[in-house]
Amino acid sequence: MPKRHLIRTAVLTAAATALVATSAVSPALAHGGDGRGDRDDRGSHDHERDRHKDKRKHPRSAGPEDINGYRAVGYLMADTPVTRDYQIADLFTTGAIRDITHINYAFGNVTSNLTCEITNTPGEGDAQNDYLRLVSAVDSVDGRQDSKNQKLAGNFNQLLKLKRQSPDTKILVSLGGWTWSDNFAAAAATPESRAKLVSSCIDVYLKGNLPVVGKQGGKGVAKGIFDGIDIDWEWPVTGGEVPSSSPDPSVDKENFLALMEEFRTQLDAYGSKTREDYLLTAFAPAGGWNAGQGGWLDPRLFASVDFLNVQGYDFHGGWVPNTTGHQGNLHPDGTENWGLGLDGAVGMYLNAGAAPEQLNAGLAAYGTGWTGVTVGDDAWQPATGWIGTKPYYDLRQVGTGYFDPAVGASWRYDAATGDWWSLDDPASVTAKAEWLTQAGYGGAMWWDLSGDYRNELGDSLGHALREAPEGPLD
Numbered sequence: 001m002p003k004r005h006l007i008r009t010a011v012l013t014a015a016a017t018a019l020v021a022t023s024a025v026s027p028a029l030a031h032g033g034d035g036r037g038d039r040d041d042r043g044s045h046d047h048e049r050d051r052h053k054d055k056r057k058h059p060r061s062a063g064p065e066d067i068n069g070y071r072a073v074g075y076l077m078a079d080t081p082v083t084r085d086y087q088i089a090d091l092f093t094t095g096a097i098r099d100i101t102h103i104n105y106a107f108g109n110v111t112s113n114l115t116c117e118i119t120n121t122p123g124e125g126d127a128q129n130d131y132l133r134l135v136s137a138v139d140s141v142d143g144r145q146d147s148k149n150q151k152l153a154g155n156f157n158q159l160l161k162l163k164r165q166s167p168d169t170k171i172l173v174s175l176g177g178w179t180w181s182d183n184f185a186a187a188a189a190t191p192e193s194r195a196k197l198v199s200s201c202i203d204v205y206l207k208g209n210l211p212v213v214g215k216q217g218g219k220g221v222a223k224g225i226f227d228g229i230d231i232d233w234e235w236p237v238t239g240g241e242v243p244s245s246s247p248d249p250s251v252d253k254e255n256f257l258a259l260m261e262e263f264r265t266q267l268d269a270y271g272s273k274t275r276e277d278y279l280l281t282a283f284a285p286a287g288g289w290n291a292g293q294g295g296w297l298d299p300r301l302f303a304s305v306d307f308l309n310v311q312g313y314d315f316h317g318g319w320v321p322n323t324t325g326h327q328g329n330l331h332p333d334g335t336e337n338w339g340l341g342l343d344g345a346v347g348m349y350l351n352a353g354a355a356p357e358q359l360n361a362g363l364a365a366y367g368t369g370w371t372g373v374t375v376g377d378d379a380w381q382p383a384t385g386w387i388g389t390k391p392y393y394d395l396r397q398v399g400t401g402y403f404d405p406a407v408g409a410s411w412r413y414d415a416a417t418g419d420w421w422s423l424d425d426p427a428s429v430t431a432k433a434e435w436l437t438q439a440g441y442g443g444a445m446w447w448d449l450s451g452d453y454r455n456e457l458g459d460s461l462g463h464a465l466r467e468a469p470e471g472p473l474d
Contacts, residue, residue, distance in 0.1 A: 063097040063169030067462055069471025070436075071360055071443030073102040073281075073309055074458070075174065077450060078129045078155055084391070086450035087139045088158040092165070094455040099462030102170045104230045104281075104309075105159065106448070107177040108205065114187040115200035116175065118211060131156040132216055141165065151221045152210075159225050171225060172279055173205045176232040178241050184233040188255035194262040201229055201263075202270055206278065228279025228306070229263060235285060236294035253295040260304040279306045286311040286345035286362075297352035305358065309445040310349060312342040312362035312432075316422065318386040324370045325379050327422040328363070330408025330432050336380055341407070342432060346441060357442040357472040361432060363461070365451030367395045367412070367423030376413025376420060377402060387419065391451035395421050403427040408435070426460040433464030440472055 074096075080086040091097045109125050111117045119125030120132075133154040137145040141161035146153040152160065159171055176184060187197040203209050208223030210216075234240035236256040237249045260282070267278040282305055285291050295301060301308075315337050316325035325337060332341040346359050372384025376399070398421060399414030410428040412421045424432075436444060444461055452458055465471070 062166040063091075064101055065168040065170075066101055066471070066473045067099070067443075067465045068468065069473045070465045070468075071101050071307065071445075071473065072099055072458070072461055072465065073104060073360055073443065073445040074100045075104045075106050075446060075448035077106050077448050078126050080448075080450040081135075081139065081155065082129065082133075084450045087135075088155060088162060089139055089141045091162065091449070092141065094452075094458075096449065096452065096455040096458045097162075097166055097169065099455060099458040100169065100449070101443070102172065102279075103159075103162075103449075104172050104174045104445075105155070105226075106174040107180050107232065108173045108175045108201070109180045110175060110183045110187050110197065112183055114183055114193055115197055116204045117200070118204060120213065127211070127213060128154070130154050131210055131222065132213055149215055151216055151218050153216060156210075156222050156225055160222075163225065170227040170279065172228040172230045172281060173201075173226050174230040174232050174283070175201065176234060178234055181232070181234045181240055184259075185236070185249075185252055185255070188252070188259040191258075191262075194255075194259050195266075197259070198262050198266045202266060205229065206270060227276075228281065229267070230309075231260065231263070231280070231282040234283070235290045236296075238290050238293055253293065253298075256295045257298055257300045257304075260301055264304040281305055281307050281309065284308040284310045284349065286313075286315065286340065286342075288348060291348060297349065299353045302349075302352075302354045302358060307358045307360055307442055308349060308354065309360045310346045310362050312345060313364035313424075313447070314368075315340040317368050318388070321370070321386040322383055324373055324381045324383050324411075324420045325422065326407065326409040326411070327368045328409065328424055328428070330428070330435060331406070333379065333407045333409070343435065343439075346436075346439075356440040359441050360443045360445045361436045361441060362445045362447065363429060363432065363457070364424050365392045365446050365448060365457055366390060367392065367421040369395075369419055369421040371417065371419050373413065373418050373420040376400070376415060379404075379409070379411065379422070381420070383420065384418075390421070392423060392425075392457060393451060393453040395423055396425070396453055396456070401425060401427075403431075405431065408432060424457065426456060429457055429460040430464050433461050434468065437465065437468035437471065442472060 108116055111124055118127050118130055120127040131152055131154040134146040137143055141158050187193050205226045208220045210222050212218055236252040263280050267280055271278045284296050291297050313328035316327045326333060330342045332339045342361055346361050349359055350356055366389050368389045369387045370383035371387045373381055375381040398412045401412050403410045408428055408431040410425040
């Protein structure tokens with residue numbers, strides 16, 4: 001393929017405002033079977049170690065309800081305070097709270113009982129991180145340690161403290177994900193099962209009724225944390241981690257749409273009692289194969305949700321272990337990768353009838369890599385194997401950074417090891433932000449916040465949104 005002019009980068013500009021901003025320093029992490037929900041990934045945050053050594057008062061600045069008329073949604077994994085030492089308090093200490101409008105807490109489980117439940121059973125729930133784990137003073141949003149006698153601890157208590165300091169930040173619970181979508185099909189199968197599921201989700205997450213474990217939990221103890229529900233069913237009809245858990249995949253499309261309508265109906269009914277507007281959102285696939293069969297392009301979905309977070313990554317990965325390539329390019333790179341690009345993925349929903357302001361472009365705070373690569377300044381090169389995914393903070397200074405403005409994609413290459421990594425960095429983030437604002441879309445989404453490095457990626461997005469013409473949100 002003909003070589004395009006590439007931008008080779010070595011240093012990061014402070015704001016990364018230009019489309020050709022450097023890619024040597026940036027922030028990010030992963031989302032999916034795709035990297036999303038990879039709970040075995042481990043990493044260390046040097047900046048978090050600094051935070052422990054030099055604890056400062058959190059700034060009083062609150063998270064915005066919108067950023068110049070745009071959304072910036074960030075997924076927050078339940079286990080990252082333990083597995084990555086990324087604390088909810090770090091949203092304040094890094095300044096990320098100013099560049100995020102919505103937090104999607106990941107994940108809540110639809111259990112084998114076909115309801116929303118928070119259990120302490122491994123693989124079925126994460127009560128320990130959700131509301132049982134005692135948080136130290138140094139890791140706490142308000143600098144106060146948890147007590148063994150309090151009814152609400154863990155992440156939920158920290159999110160409640162976050163809401164008190166940053167009331168304009170919207171928090172949603174994300175249900176499902178790559179590993180916890182197995183029971184959606186059965187739960188959506190009948191009108192009765194759909195009503196039961198939705199009612200249970202409202203009971204647990206909006207009414208805040210948590211199972212009692214020792215002195216923790218109880219009726220209403222988690223009320224006031226969540227502003228809505230995000231549906232991450234991966235995927236209706238086609239399945240995800242397993243091919244399909246549905247006894248009859250042919251009915252999944254209709255059942256998915258009916259489930260989303262049931263969520264909308266019950267959320268609106270509950271909101272009329274509490275005088276709150278509860279959000280309903282979903283994580284939407286990039287591939288037309290999943291989207292078309294699963295009901296994602298149906299006007300009934302657009303009428304039910306407030307907005308969709310469209311997957312903009314995992315276009316290329318370990319299923320092609322012998323060839324490097326872009327996992328999250330903005331524009332198609334010819335016919336490579338089936339012609340996938342973020343613009344086409346989001347545009348697919350626009351063409352199906354979604355309002356542009358309903359659509360958020362998905363960004364990845366992680367990279368996917370190959371080794372045994374001898375040509376590093378281009379993509380689609382021979383490799384000896386795929387080496388997995390890593391969070392952005394582990395990749396930001398690996399080798400040499402490159403950015404291709406023609407396709408809006410960044411990568412890094414280490415000639416000493418032969419490792420080649422596809423990732424988002426400030427250059428690609430800025431390009432994508434400028435594109436989405438010019439197209440009139442609603443904003444962007446991160447999977448996930450713990451992969452960022454001192455909010456470098458979040459700052460790149462936030463800066464670009466603030467520099468753009470005012471966005472479409474009221």
